[in-house]
Amino acid sequence: MDDTTARERLESMLAELDRSIGVLRGDPVAVRDRSAADAGSDLTDTDRAQAMLTVATAQRGAVVAALRRLDEGSYGECVDCGKQVPEGRLEARPEAARCVQCQSRQERRR
Numbered sequence: 001m002d003d004t005t006a007r008e009r010l011e012s013m014l015a016e017l018d019r020s021i022g023v024l025r026g027d028p029v030a031v032r033d034r035s036a037a038d039a040g041s042d043l044t045d046t047d048r049a050q051a052m053l054t055v056a057t058a059q060r061g062a063v064v065a066a067l068r069r070l071d072e073g074s075y076g077e078c079v080d081c082g083k084q085v086p087e088g089r090l091e092a093r094p095e096a097a098r099c100v101q102c103q104s105r106q107e108r109r110r
């Protein structure tokens, strides 16, 4: 995946996350803007909305960080070990900051 493709995918993810975060926060503009695709989701459960907001906010941070790495020219390198993150992993998760080994180490630490 080249940088241009990565940037396009990350920017569309960012736009989508901003929209979701707006909806979850109850922004009336975003709620009005909500597409039929989301109509099935029930946000009356405050706890669930809060949990989704936490996930969306964390993912937004990862996407923003990945865009920053693109600007710095270090996109696609593992932030921990500096090795190239496998192409297939970036295809699946363009915001991935770590290779699989470093990511699982990170998750064990938590």
Ligand SMILES: [Zn+2]
Binding pocket: 078, 079, 080, 081, 082, 083, 098, 099, 100, 101, 102, 103
């Ligand atoms: Zn690594």
